[in-house]
Amino acid sequence: MADTVFLAGATGAVGSTLAPLLIDAGFTVYGSTRKAQRAGQLEEAGIVPVVVDVFDSAALTGALMRIKPQSVIHQLTDLPRGLDPSQMAQAVVNNARIRNEGTRNLVGAARAAGSRRLVAQSIAWAYRAGTRPYDETSPLDVDAPTPRSISVQGVVALEKWVLEADGVIGTVLRYGQIYGPGTGADAPNGASPLHVEAAAAAALLALQRSHGGIYNIAEDEADVSSAKAKRELGWLPSLRSASVART
Template sequence: MNRKVFLAGATGAIGRALAPLLVEGGYTVFGTTRRAERAAELEKLGVVPVLVDVFDAPALHHAVERIGPASVIHQLTDLPAGLPPEKMAQAVAPNARIRDEGTRNLIAAAVAAGATKLVAQSIAWAWREGAMPYRETQPLDTEATGARRVTVDGVVSLERQVLEAPLTGTVLRYGQLYGPGTGTDEPRGASPVHVEAAAWAARLALERSPGGIFNITEETGVVSAQKAARELGWSPAMRGSLPDAAR
């Protein structure tokens, strides 16, 4: 049985929390980074480093085809460390490019390599204003303007590509992250989620998802994550190497 996972964005906040969960689950994890100096960090997590840029389509295609993973997990973002407000405005366009062009390149490489599953990171605050709690079937804010429009367009592109790809595609709409590597240890935003719980959602999606969209947030009354609880067995209380319920 092929237990190879290609983890794009392995050095990001969720990637660093997810990699040990995958290794513990018996997967052989190949994690990407654009910076050679981060290879040692990945090796300490039990990950095989893959030095590649998602925008270099031929190199990405070669890397994924050489590995031949059964599954691909897309945790790529282009955001400043710690998400400082003064730098976030400049990150909007590069991050949207990751969601659009980066996702397109990653899916093409995954399909060419024979992967059968794809799990991708999205966000749980791109909704069109409406009745709360927001559920997966409610529309996104495609009539937004300015920087928000750029963000929403990137989200729409990513989600459409993942769901229309010729493999089992799952979109995880994460709330605002907190915890190690996120820049804050306390919940923030209208629909927060701890980074370790977010990582657990990716592993559970890999193992249990039939495809589709899942909200991954704490229950604050703004966004509903009941579908993830019901179909994936996910809980926002999950931390560390085991869910709290299994300790």
């Protein structure tokens, strides 16, 4: 019987790219969305839709206890369409809430359901300024001024919830700035760019191969080093959906 995965954020840019990879790898995928009108979109993609809000802890826990997924993947974000600059200030606040409160609820639900693995999306641009490239042991910029501090503290909370969850193998993927289809950015951008398909490939490999911990996930010559992910997960920034399907 195929392992079951609960994919939180299944309609997002990374989630919608990752779902077909999971299905091709033999997983049964349950995907969450807050909006009932998106359930059909998930069904068409071969995903079992779960309409639930991550901020509704009781409903989320009830859903996972019914599904009993062996693994949970956290790809939740709250970003405006096209990364509209006029809405990004509020998006920073919304994302910090998802990373803290949303992750807490998701971890609690996963533990209640007996899930054994949890893979979560974090970010690779929360490091304190210092010698580059930053690796996973480099300190985060916890003393940053506002508004950067909002994002950094959200990252700190997310990673703490995931890595300290009792009985769960928790893996954090610190993604670089994602570009590609559905992301609002067509070309590489930022100091640590990352194609959305390579981001999805990293999540699949983490699910299959990680023993827990933190991994930077970004292209070569970035501000961060992804050597650990290459060494331990077999991840490469050149991975795309077609190449992953052949591995």
